Amino acid sequence: xxxxxxxxxxxxxxxxxxxxxxxxxxxxxxxxxxxxxxxxxxxxxxxxxxxxxxxxxxxxxxxxxxxxxxxxxxxxxxxxxxxxxxxxxxxxxxxxxxxxxxxxxxxxxxxxxxxxxxxxxxxxxxxxxxxxxxxxxxxxxxxxxxxxxxxxxxxxxxxxxxxxxxxxxxxxxxxxxxxxxxxxxxxxxxxxxxxxxxxxxxxxxxxxxxxxxxxxxxxxxxxxxxxxxxxxxxxxxxxxxxxxxxxxxxxxxxxxxxxxxxxxxxxxxxxxxxxxxxxxxxxxxxxxxxxxxxxxxxxxxxxxxxxxxxx
Amino acid sequence: xxxxxxxxxxxxxxxxxxxxxxxxxxxxxxxxxxxxxxxxxxxxxxxxxxxxxxxxxxxxxxxxxxxxxxxxxxxxxxxxxxxxxxxxxxxxxxxxxxxxxxxxxxxxxxxxxxxxxxxxxxxxxxxxxxxxxxxxxxxxxxxxxxxxxxxxxxxxxxxxxxxxxxxxxxxxxxxxxxxxxxxxxxxxxxxxxxxxxxxxxxxxxxxxxxxxxxxxxxxxxxxxxxxxxxxxxxxxxxxxxxxxxxxxxxxxxxxxxxxxxxxxxxxxxxxxxxxxxxxxxxxxxxxxxxxxxxxxxxxxxxxxxxxxxxx
Numbered sequence: 001x002x003x004x005x006x007x008x009x010x011x012x013x014x015x016x017x018x019x020x021x022x023x024x025x026x027x028x029x030x031x032x033x034x035x036x037x038x039x040x041x042x043x044x045x046x047x048x049x050x051x052x053x054x055x056x057x058x059x060x061x062x063x064x065x066x067x068x069x070x071x072x073x074x075x076x077x078x079x080x081x082x083x084x085x086x087x088x089x090x091x092x093x094x095x096x097x098x099x100x101x102x103x104x105x106x107x108x109x110x111x112x113x114x115x116x117x118x119x120x121x122x123x124x125x126x127x128x129x130x131x132x133x134x135x136x137x138x139x140x141x142x143x144x145x146x147x148x149x150x151x152x153x154x155x156x157x158x159x160x161x162x163x164x165x166x167x168x169x170x171x172x173x174x175x176x177x178x179x180x181x182x183x184x185x186x187x188x189x190x191x192x193x194x195x196x197x198x199x200x201x202x203x204x205x206x207x208x209x210x211x212x213x214x215x216x217x218x219x220x221x222x223x224x225x226x227x228x229x230x231x232x233x234x235x236x237x238x239x240x241x242x243x244x245x246x247x248x249x250x251x252x253x254x255x256x257x258x259x260x261x262x263x264x265x266x267x268x269x270x271x272x273x274x275x276x277x278x279x280x281x282x283x284x285x286x287x288x289x290x291x292x293x294x295x296x297x298x299x300x301x302x303x304x305x306x307x308x309x310x311x
Numbered sequence: 312x313x314x315x316x317x318x319x320x321x322x323x324x325x326x327x328x329x330x331x332x333x334x335x336x337x338x339x340x341x342x343x344x345x346x347x348x349x350x351x352x353x354x355x356x357x358x359x360x361x362x363x364x365x366x367x368x369x370x371x372x373x374x375x376x377x378x379x380x381x382x383x384x385x386x387x388x389x390x391x392x393x394x395x396x397x398x399x400x401x402x403x404x405x406x407x408x409x410x411x412x413x414x415x416x417x418x419x420x421x422x423x424x425x426x427x428x429x430x431x432x433x434x435x436x437x438x439x440x441x442x443x444x445x446x447x448x449x450x451x452x453x454x455x456x457x458x459x460x461x462x463x464x465x466x467x468x469x470x471x472x473x474x475x476x477x478x479x480x481x482x483x484x485x486x487x488x489x490x491x492x493x494x495x496x497x498x499x500x501x502x503x504x505x506x507x508x509x510x511x512x513x514x515x516x517x518x519x520x521x522x523x524x525x526x527x528x529x530x531x532x533x534x535x536x537x538x539x540x541x542x543x544x545x546x547x548x549x550x551x552x553x554x555x556x557x558x559x560x561x562x563x564x565x566x567x568x569x570x571x572x573x574x575x576x577x578x579x580x581x582x583x584x585x586x587x588x589x590x591x592x593x594x595x596x597x598x599x600x601x602x603x604x605x606x607x608x609x610x611x612x613x614x615x616x617x618x619x620x621x622x
Contacts, residue, residue, distance in 0.1 A: 157586055
């Protein structure tokens with residue numbers, strides 16, 4: 001243990017593995033029944049009121065996407081008029097030679113491919129930092145940690161200048177390549193590899209004649225899966241939501257990710273009022289892939305999310 | 312050995328690597344390089360290089376031969392930084408996001424903490440539902456969230472026109488707080504989940520001791536839970552501070568709803584506006600100052616809070 005960072009990485013597994021024991025039944029304290037009923041009711045009211053705050057905007061978006069342009073202005077915003085969600089979506093999808101579908105595909109490409117590559121690369125690097133000793137290991141880790149604190153938006157402008165030197169601005173590469181780097185993923189990968197891949201297992205694999213890379217891709221990667229899914233989710237969301245990089249890099253409409261495309265429609269509403277309902281149904285559609293991803297991978301991120309904070 | 316918890320195994324295995332260490336090149340050098348190099352090369356290209364390039368660009372000035380002569384860049388030391396410090400709109404925008412952060416970050420984190428504690432208490436039923444309902448806005452990209460709230464705040468389209476016709480949420484007085492509302496809406500559930508995961512990791516025995524001492528729910532929350540989730544709170548605070556200084560997508564979208572949002576409303580908008588002039592050297596200097604400020608602010612925050620903790 002050469003630096004101050006390593007002990008922190010060691011401290012995590014102890015707490016992380018304790019969680020499963022902590023999860024089961026948590027008996028409430030025996031107290032007066034009236035007092036309990038009162039505080040329980042108060043707590044539930046607070047929770048429900050805030051649920052309205054988080055969900056009403058989403059509900060409104062759904063309702064508004066099902067209305068015609070006139071009904072948007074004249075009918076109650078929180079309830080349906082003539083339900084024409086699919087008609088609206090159909091018109092939106094066919095507008096401008098189906099540009100919206102192209103944007104969705106672009107976003108899936110940027111976030112899916114970028115997130116996947118970022119996860120594998122940072123998982124490999126974090127694993128090596130945790131499981132091997134080599135000169136410059138701590139230096140590398142500290143530089144990467146510094147990278148976590150460098151705001152991504154500060155990189156957008158210099159990246160643009162560099163990409164323009166090699167004539168790569170306004171291409172897929174200009175948004176995809178910078179998205180493959182995730183310093184935070186290396187940090188999480190190291191912590192999780194230290195916690196979940198026992199050294200004995202690696203020694204056993206070596207005795208069986210398995211190469212180091214093969215051991216990683218067949219055994220270690222499975223043990224690190226919860227962390228890797230978390231890294232993938234964070235990176236997927238970060239790329240999907242990224243705004244500055246496309247804003248500064250892209251000029252050609254057909255390369256836009258969906259968020260940037262919707263933004264460009266939204267800026268034209270005053271000139272082209274028909275875009276208003278397209279923006280709404282497009283916004284609704286653009287949220288769906290993320291919600292689906294989150295629901296499918298819920299089991300993983302619920303456990304993984306806390307791990308980053310248990311420093 | 313098989314029954315020992317993973318963490319313990321990791322612990323006992325720690326001293327072993329000394330056995331492995333030999334003079335000369337580390338074992339598995341080729342495997343280590345294969346793990347580390349892909350990430351490191353991309354990190355160097357798309358993180359380290361842009362940082363260096365931004366610093367380099369910020370030290371150059373554009374000189375012209377005569378009024379209409381050829382423009383070329385010459386080394387100008389810190390003359391761009393002198394311009395940065397004289398730039399009124401930039402510092403106005405820095406002040407604006409600082410004001411934003413001082414109000415929005417504590418409010419959001421207090422809400423996140425309260426809901427995490429409520430979710431962790433025996434008072435609330437339907438935890439699964441609330442967890443999802445609060446987290447759902449995080450799946451909405453910042454651009455889309457801003458578009459949605461832009462409509463919700465508008466005097467004509469909002470479902471709450473009684474309110475939005477009387478209070479001008481998009482006017483120069485309130486628009487900053489309308490943006491704060493968008494950011495809070497998106498991130499409160501995300502921060503709540505981070506704190507909640509940290510709460511779940513607290514071992515039950517800690518509460519048993521507190522209960523034996525006769526502490527009630529509120530007392531346990533205040534004196535046991537909150538101190539123990541401090542690391543999670545610090546992490547969310549640092550990320551929120553970084554996020555605040557980087558504010559870009561939300562105000563950029565609000566600019567199309569509200570004339571009060573100018574092209575220099577936040578520091579990053581200033582960077583973008585300057586780079587589209589184009590004045591890359593000054594924009595690079597803005598970027599560097601902003602990144603440094605972010606770095607210093609989050610670092611100071613961590614230092615101050617950790618010193619407090621040590622006392």
